[in-house]
Amino acid sequence: MVIDYVKISVKAGDGGDGAVSFRREKYIAAGGPDGGDGGKGGDVYFKVDSNTSTLLDFKYKKKFKAEDGKRGEGSRKIGKSGQNLYISVPKGTIIKDVDKNVIVADLSEDGQEFLIAKGGKGGRGNAQFATPTRQVPNFAEQGKKGAEKNLELELKMLADVGLVGFPNVGKSTLISIVSSAKPKIANYHFTTLDPSLGVVRPKTGEPFVMADIPGIIEGASDGVGLGIRFLKHVERTRLLLHVLDAAGTEGRNPVDDFNKINKELKSYSKILADKEQIVVANKMDVANDKKLIEEIEDMCKKNNLKLFKISAATREGIDDLIEYIAQKLKDIPKEDIVEVDEMYGVEDEIVDQEWNIEVQTRKDGKYYIVYGAPIERLMSKVNIFDVESRQYMQKILNQIGVMDKLREMGIKPGDFIEIEEYQLEYSE
Secondary structure: OOOOEEEEEEEOOOOOOOOOOEOOOOOOHHHOEOOOOOOOOOOEEEEEOOOOOOOHHHHOOOEEEOOOOOOOEOOOEOOOOOOOEEEEEOOOEEEEEOOOOEEEEEEOOOOOEEEEEOOOOOOOOHHHHOOOOOOOOOOOOOOOOOOEEEEEEEEOOOOOEEEEOOOOOOHHHHHHHHOOOOOOOOOOOOOOOOOEEEEEOOOOOOOEEEEEOOOOOOOHHHOOOOOHHHHHHHOOOOEEEEEEEOOOOOOOOHHHHHHHHHHHHHHHOHHHHOOOEEEEEEOHHHOOOHHHHHHHHHHHHHOOOEEEEOEOOOOEOHHHHHHHHHHHHOOOOOOOOOOOOOOOOHHHHHOOOOEEEEEEEEOOEEEEEEEEHHHHHHHHHOOOOOHHHHHHHHHHHHHOOHHHHHHHOOOOOOOEEEEOOEEEEOOO
């Protein structure tokens, strides 16, 4: 069974609470505060596992949680940090944040890791709050909550060549004889209910991966039949083999089939519509209607498409087809077609980091210079000349307390905020 779409929730560990503790020592008020800080909560990561090929494990487990940080102790002992949680996923997994409706990760490389939820920071113990005027702090800070995320995981197969066409045109038979894939083959619709991958090794050229995509029918882009469940698997292929039943054994016209399938590909995605196709007229061993063959040939000439006439059952024309594909793939680069939200996670990365504000008075006005690791991280992701990007920057500066601090320091309209190499005029 291939499971290629699941919904799950993840939660990073909560930070441990700081401790309230006092040591016993002569001449020290109340013995002196010595409560330690709480430990940081564990982070949640996704990691590509080459031994995993489906999302089946997620069918039975939907919730994942990293370990919480431990509470601080006396003698300034810091609580133990929670253990990070690593969730194994197959290569080709796309991760989407459901609540924000954005794609956050495209895990397409062996061993690739992605931090999805950051653990909460441990609370400070009472030793951190001792001052000359507050020598006996009888309180500590609670640990911060770990991030929680509702996610969709979607598996898109990584194949070089995708077989498309109506059900029962011979795609499963073709992939079974050119690779080690062993799909279920029978003479009825939707024999293939799960996509199959097979490695094809041509006599010349590099090996390539071929995907047998379950039969696509008219209306698939609107959810008819197996619907868009399998259309998404075609997106990452570099080349499409459009398999037609040249014998018309199902009573359909192969040219009509070709047009209907391409209409569905175009309706689903412009990326699919623009992919290069090779037309494969299959079942030539039983194709007795010469008119159908001529219609296929005319259609290919009209659309400037390469045509191969084969019989998967007898292996007629198979070798020439495979060698042509191998040569063709040399000129078609692999592309990353998934648009990942590059700003995602910036809040989690910078919210607990230290930043500062320096004030300078110059001839042309008063400048508030904001600097520190979180500011550098934020500005590395911001296009200051884009309105939406600046709005996002404003949101994060508000979130981490920069704007509140500026107002506390007395910033007035007309003063300048200097962030990295950019200068912004403050207005209310």
